Amino acid sequence: MNQGITPILVTGAAGFIGMHTAERLLDRGETVIGVDVFNDYYDPALKEARAARLQAREGFHMVRADIADHEQMKALVADSGAERIVHLAAQAGVRYSIENPFAYERSNLAGHLSMLEAARHNGVKHLVYASSSSVYGDRPLEGAGFREDDPTVDPVSLYAATKRSCELLSQSYAKLYGFPQSGLRFFTVYGPWGRPDMAYFSFTRKIARGEPIEVYGEGKMARDFTYIDDIVDGIVGVLDNPPQQGAHEVYNIGDSQPVGLMEMISTLEDALGAKAAKIMRPMQPGDVTATYADVSKLNALTGYQPKVPLKDGLEQFVKWWRGYDNGDTPSQSPHDT
Structure with a gap:
């Protein structure tokens, strides 16, 4: 490890967003300690x-x-000397939260509280943590995008409820103990090295293998698909711009260009050079109709401006996936070059 550089602690470092964030920090000369339960x-x-x-x-x-092992996390922060934490570890997935709720209680609630305690006992100067667009509930896609000061009192999944609870825990700790915190509401992140449970990833595998895909919400849903490099731009920008001492801020990180599910599938078909056999299904419990990020607050803080359109991002993902699926993933993912 680099000597003389105060490390940054990144939780969930073996995860999709965590890995890319750690890489960006390493690229600029930071020392990074990753934490993951695998x-x-x-x-x-x-x-x-x-x-x-x-x-x-x-x-x-x-x-x-x-x-969620709070004593180990407290000792880790103390021993490492980390003064900044990017806390991305969490149990993800809306539908899985219906099947296995206690995984969310441990990872998202106990885990978040554990990191808050580690931060406040060790003089951490800035805690940046992952929240989710799911906190906005199920809203129609109309008018302007979702804003950070919009109501967040009607979660439609346990996952959403835990992420909103994390925001409230952070708000209370910022007031009680004075260390700055920034919450990041992610909007449908995709790209190379992504999560296999996400629709674009599972659709890719099935279309490439000639298997039918199940299209929930009868294809009427829309998502603010945001490429991983744009997401990392926002994360690092927020990390470098902490709020005032004792303040807690929440920021949307999205593309601000919601795309219908059927359009996403068509774009993915073009990237793969294959058509999908589609089985239309009704909306699933916990799903929301649409997401749409207003990122003006983040833009004002960091100059954040998404750069990668869905067509280019899905092409990059498919290029990476073909290598990974064949057991031949390159040492550098396609979007690094």
């Missing part, structure tokens, strides 16, 4: 591949640990 919510081999990519980099160290 659970089996999806194929752990993908998490191991992400971790191996990071561990090949100078200045990175991975700790295999459960963030």
Whole structure:
């Protein structure tokens, strides 16, 4: 590890967003300590591949640990001397939260509280953490995008409820203990090294193999698909611009260009050079009709401006996926070059 540089702690570092964030920080000369529990919510081999990519980099160290172990997290922050934390570890997935609610209680609620306690006991100067667009509930796609001061009192999934609860916990800790915090409401992140449970990833596998895809909400849903590089731009920009001492701010990070599900599928078909056989299904419990980020607050803070259109982003994903699915993932993902 680099000597003389105060490390940044990144939780969920073997995850999709965590790996890319750690890479960006390493690229600019930071020392990064990653934390991940490597659970089996999806194929752990993908998490191991992400971790191996990071561990090949100078200045990175991975700790295999459960963030809900508050004593271990407190000791880790103390021993490392980390003054900034990017807390991205969480149990993801709306539908899985209906099947396995206690995984969310441990990872999202106990885990978030654990990181808050570690931060406040060790003089952390800025805690940046992952929230979600799901906190806005199910809203029609009309007018302007979702704003941070819009109501967030009607979650339609346990996952959404836990992410909103994390925001409230952070608000209380900022007031009680004075350390700055920034929450990031992510909007449908996609790209190379992504999560296999996401629709674009599972659709890619099935279309490429000639299998039918199930299209929920009868294809009428829309999402603010946001490419991973744009997301990392926002994360690092927020990390570098902490709020005032004792303040807690929440920011949307999205593309501000919602795309209908059928349009996304058509764009993915073009990238794959294959057509999908579609089975139309009704809306699933916990799903929302649309997401649409107003990112003016983040833009004012950091100059954030999404750059990668869906067509280009899906082409980059498919290029990466073909290598990964064939067991031949390059050491550099396509969008790095």
